[in-house]
Amino acid sequence: MRAMLRFHAVAAFLAAAVVATAHASAAFPKICTLRPLGAGRDDTDQVEAAIARCGHFGTTIFEPGEYNITRKMTWDLAYSRVDLHGYLSFQPDIEYWLNANNTYRVIFIQNQASWFVITGHDFVIDAHSKGGINGNGQPWWSYFATRTRKDGDGRPVAFTLSKVTRGVVKDFRIEAQPFWCNAVADSREVIYDGMYCNATNQDAAFAGQNIVPNTDGINTYRSDKITLLHWDITCGDDCLAIKGNSTNIVAKDITCRGGNGIAFGSLGQYVQFNDIVDHVLLEDLKLLRLDPQVQPNLVSGVYLKSWTGTVHGSPPTGGGGGGGFVSNVVTKNVLLDRVSRPIHLYQTNGGHSSDAPSKLQFSNMTFLDWTGTSQGSLLVDIECSPAAPCPNMRFKDVNITVVNGTTPTYKCVNVVSETGLPGCNVTGAA
Ligand SMILES: *[C@@H]1O[C@H](CO)[C@@H](O)[C@H](O)[C@H]1NC(C)=O
Ligand SMILES: *[C@@H]1O[C@H](CO)[C@@H](O)[C@H](O)[C@H]1NC(C)=O
Ligand SMILES: *[C@@H]1O[C@H](CO)[C@@H](O)[C@H](O)[C@H]1NC(C)=O
Ligand SMILES: *[C@@H]1O[C@H](CO)[C@@H](O)[C@H](O)[C@H]1NC(C)=O
Ligand SMILES: *[C@@H]1O[C@H](CO)[C@@H](O)[C@H](O)[C@H]1NC(C)=O
């Protein structure tokens, strides 16, 4: 399979990048070591000073503990290694962070805010499964539980990679992300090997409700050759969200606990841009339902969505009308635990019934080796746009059981060609 070959090429490439980086830091053995200043003190200055001194041609070592971070921070890294044995703890001063002057807006899509940005090339950040970021999300979730949330409203992404080339993030933990856990934008040749994110509400006042929407595991945008290995994501939204111009993406060994599942999109929000998603391999996925008192949702295994062909207002909250395509996607070895609708594709996101149909086309998608359970009996619901019917939808060894024993149903609308789903209705296609 072509996607597999590409995966191995990417893995070999990244191994070379790590070796190169290790050599670089051996050749430039500048070392900065930090320890937390202690309760009530602000660590932001010392963290910035260490990265300024050792972030190029050097190694920065964070001893264990919590580092108090009180303002936005960018690390520019080149030929550099960071060993993060503790947590960068971003203080939950909500009013402060919501002031647009106090975050960065480096992720173009939906004008999302970031409080911590990594940029540069040829680096390794290794948190040794002992450190990372503490997002202190609980006050954020409780605050927004009774307020309107909007894309671009300033809730910060916990960990943003922007304009990175050849970067490695290893065994990194993000506790209680207030909003998206990760974003990678305008980057290439990045490997995330070991990532943990956990947005779990513990405010009893909201038990049984999903007050952690938008806590996506990652959004990828305008990025090429991004590899995600060994992820464990607890969230109330998209476990992974593959957005416009994500190409050569590999995700392997991904556990998603609660939320909406793995998303492609939304795509086509910006009328002036084509969103291209090409060559994506998702392999060894687990979608697990949580205790409904903790997180009521586990919607899909994989779902794909585009806006309609009509523009309704402008982004970040409105939009539509954008073109592009999604193609050459393989999902393989997927285990479902009581999802609502395993596979779903729709092209009416944010739309009205009288809208022009989307011109963004989905094609060449393979669903291989799916097992486990669904709460809904509609296992596959593929509703392609009449203006861009889907060719070449392939299903093989998709064997999902409906929990209450009802007979599974499948729906294929505007599908040009499909194999492997006996009885999936192929309608509306030219
Ligand atoms: C973080 O530093 C600020 C001073 O800028 C201080 O007011 C606050 O108490 C510190 N927070 C913690 C958790 O130490
Ligand atoms: C942001 O900074 C600019 C320039 O210093 C200032 O004019 C503006 O009032 C600030 N905005 C807020 C919301 O504080
Ligand atoms: C996520 O955090 C909650 C609350 O602290 C905890 O109960 C749960 O075990 C964590 N999940 C994982 C996978 O670590
Ligand atoms: C995606 O890339 C294509 C060219 O390959 C470009 O025309 C388009 O504007 C890009 N879309 C976005 C969202 O940047
Ligand atoms: C879909 O696959 C077919 C057959 O392999 C190929 O000819 C076509 O170019 C692919 N479409 C896209 C958009 O890559």
Ligand SMILES: *[C@@H]1O[C@H](CO)[C@@H](O)[C@H](O)[C@H]1NC(C)=O
């Ligand atoms: C089984 O679940 C499906 C989907 O939720 C529902 O439509 C159906 O009525 C249920 N059947 C029984 C026998 O409970």
Ligand SMILES: *[C@@H]1O[C@H](CO)[C@@H](O)[C@H](O)[C@H]1NC(C)=O
């Ligand atoms: C489908 O899965 C069920 C339950 O795991 C199993 O009993 C059955 O043999 C499987 N069917 C096929 C065709 O693999």
Ligand SMILES: *[C@@H]1O[C@H](CO)[C@@H](O)[C@H](O)[C@H]1NC(C)=O
């Ligand atoms: C296919 O469509 C026909 C007519 O609309 C319907 O009777 C049948 O149940 C559908 N089959 C499946 C598997 O969804």
